[in-house]
Amino acid sequence: MQASIQRKASADPTADVVFETRELSRHYGSGDTLVKALDQVSLTIAPREFTAIVGPSGSGKSTLLQLMGGLEAPTAGEVYLRGQAISAMSGRDLSDFRRDHIGFIFQAYNLIPVLTAAENCEYIMLLQGVPKAERQARVDSMLNRVGLSGKADRRPAQLSGGQQQRVAVARAMVSQPDIILADEPTANLDSQTGSDLLDMMHELNRREGMTFVFSTHDPMIMERASRLIQLRDGRIESDEVRA
Amino acid sequence: MQLTWQLAARNLTRNRRRTLLTGLIISLSTAALILTDAFILGFSDTAVRSATRMFPGDAQIHQVDYLAERDEELVIEAPQARLAQLDNEPEVVGYSPRVMAFGMISSAADNRATQVIGIDPAQERTVSRLADAMAAGDYLTSDGAETQLLMGRRLAELLAVELGDRIVISVHNQEWGGAEQALFRVSGLYDFNARVLDEETVFVLQAPLQTLLGVGDTVHEIALALRTPALASDPDLPLWQRLSDEQVKAQGWTTLMPQLAAMLDMTSASMALIGTMLFILAALGVTNGIFMSIYERTWEIGVLLAIGTRRLAVFRMILAETLLLALGAIAVGLALGGLATLTLGAVGIDYGSMELGGVAMAEQIRPRANWTQYSVYPPIVLALTLLAAMYPAAHAARIVPTRALHKSL
Structure with a gap:
């Protein structure tokens, strides 16, 4: 997969940028019905960031995450992962890119209902070709870190919403991605559960250096974010780095 | 995986x-x-x-032109030599020589055109189910009266005859070229459940029919029962060549009954x-x-x-x-x-x-x-x-x- 990623000729190969978007746009429709979901957005994400992308509905938060995650193709502009452009990738290479470099956390958990918590985590490593012993060790470790070591054999329906979202976090992290993209991860949780989950992710960010980018309306995420990017009408309105 | x-x-x-x-x-x-x-x-x-097993047999031997012309003159000469050959053919498990004539049969009440078939009762048992199809009266016996006659129960109804009633058979004598008649008595009634056999065929002993037809000891057909009917569907079976020559031709049921x-x-x-x-x-x-x-x-x-x-x-x-x-x-x-x-x-x-x-x-x-x-x-x-x-x-x-x-x- 690496060979298929086109290296950006002008990129700065410093290690302090994980993600970069340049003049990134996503338009839907044309003429009078043209909707600019995202319009010329340029930003960089550094390692260990705990970034929240905020804004009203329709501001382009989810679209930005979709483009960063290679789930949608931009109308214009480019996304770079560690200096490598992803727009030239084939469908298969994009799948491998998501598998190896991106961790996704969805609003509705989106675990595979017929797989246990451990199997949900193991699945992506199977795609990566990780040996069985290592898979098992990583799953055990990851479930332990998210506080679900005793619930590895439970299926999603046997877990609470908060527990399911913890499994989703474990699934996103277990493949050792470069960045985790989380779309409204607390939206379906009560405030206490949401707060606990955020504390856990914040801890993983601080202790293990995992980079998180959230799309959210949740004040609890904004409070914890090390960087707050405000979107409005598909453009960056403000970009605030916090101490 | x-x-x-x-x-x-x-x-x-x-x-x-x-x-x-x-x-x-x-x-x-x-x-x-x-x-x-x-x-x-x-x-x-x-x-x-x-x-095949009801009456015709898995295969049949005829004079080469008989099936095309159905002329009673086209007989199998010296059938005894051919029957002796059949005894030594491993595929053949039974055979029945038959004399075939088209004629008129008359009862006191009515008359009908039918096929009259002269058989050897014992040999016929090895090929067809005529003996098993008997519904009333007795099957033919070689040492019985030469006037024995079997007919379908349905034909008996059409001719309004019963067991023991007299029947006159008229056929074309091949020696002098005229109609020849003889008196028979209904000795048995059968039920094949097949229209042609039940309504348009009667069976008599071979010898009186040969005499009536003036064909000596010749026959028109030799019906064969093979080990399995499937054998007869093979057009390349070597048996056909062994049993055929310039005068006669042996054929399986797929050739004889192309419609089937x-x-x-x-x-x-x-x-x-x-x-x-x-x-x-x-x-x-x-x-x-x-x-x-x-x-x-x-x-x-x-x-x-x-x-x-x-x-x-x-x-x-x-x-x-x-x-x-x-x-x-x-x-x-x-x-x-x-x-x-x-x-x-x-x-x-x-x-x-x-x-x-x-x-x-x-x-x-x-x-x-x-x-x-x-x-x-x-x-x-x-x-x-x-x-x-x-x-x-x-x-x-x-x-x-x-x-x-x-x-x-």
Whole structure:
């Protein structure tokens, strides 16, 4: 997969940028019905960031995450992962890119209902070709870190919403991605559960250096974010780095 | 990938009712295919046995031009030498020399044109079921009166005669070229359940008919019973050459009864047609069932694609589910088909007096199993089921993750 990623000729190969978007746009429709979901957005994400992308509905938060995650193709502009452009990738290479470099956390958990918590985590490593012993060790470790070591054999329906979202976090992290993209991860949780989950992710960010980018309306995420990017009408309105 | 198979197997347990119904489509199609094939095999066996073993025989020997001209002058000369040869042919298990004449038979009440056949009663038993078809009176005996005559019960009704009544047979004498008549008495009535034999044929002893016809000790036909009727359907059987020469020709039932052979060929074609129709219907059912299962978990397939599952892997996952379902369903279908074949084979299907393709079904049709049904059909069913799953599998592989997941990424 690496060979298929086109290296950006002008990129700065410093290690302090994980993600970069340049003049990134996503338009839907044309003429009078043209909707600019995202319009010329340029930003960089550094390692260990705990970034929240905020804004009203329709501001382009989810679209930005979709483009960063290679789930949608931009109308214009480019996304770079560690200096490598992803727009030239084939469908298969994009799948491998998501598998190896991106961790996704969805609003509705989106675990595979017929797989246990451990199997949900193991699945992506199977795609990566990780040996069985290592898979098992990583799953055990990851479930332990998210506080679900005793619930590895439970299926999603046997877990609470908060527990399911913890499994989703474990699934996103277990493949050792470069960045985790989380779309409204607390939206379906009560405030206490949401707060606990955020504390856990914040801890993983601080202790293990995992980079998180959230799309959210949740004040609890904004409070914890090390960087707050405000979107409005598909453009960056403000970009605030916090101490 | 063990987890892929586990995932496929568990996906089948999600909606058990739908899985059961889709599986039933495959099972019942397999069972129906097996039973249809078994029925057609049984039908063919019965039709051939009814057509050949009832009276004509698996094969016949005639003077080379007899069948084309039906001239009573065209006889098999010196039949005793040929009959002696038949004793040494390993494929031949029975034979019956016959004298054939077309004539008029008259009772006190009526008269009818019929075929008069002169037979050797003992030899006829080795080829036809005339003796078994006797419904009243006695079968012919060689040492009995030369006036013995057997006719169908139906013909007796038409001529208003009963056992012991007198019948006059008129035939064309080949020696002097005029009509020759002789008196016979109805000694037995038979019931073949076949119109031509029951209404248009009478049987007498060979010697008086030879005399009446003026053909000496010659015969017109030698009917043969072979080890199996299937032997007679081989046009390259060496037996035909050994029994044929410049004067006579030996032929199997497929040549003698081309209409029956054509009907059986058509039956095989019908089998292919029925099989095709069954599987078009089954394939539509399978395709629908799999499509429903995909629609039900579109979001989940979207998740799999979003987290990095290749589209080909999703395609394979759907085919893996179908494969597991089909293997189970085909196993059930084989059991159902086998059970139905065994049951109907034991009980039999009675077609009564129905004539199919000019052949009266003299016995029950018994569906027959053969190895093809269990070795060739299952892989075909499996392959066609997987083929039917390819369209929905391709649809699943083309799901767009962002649309599948709607608002959440």
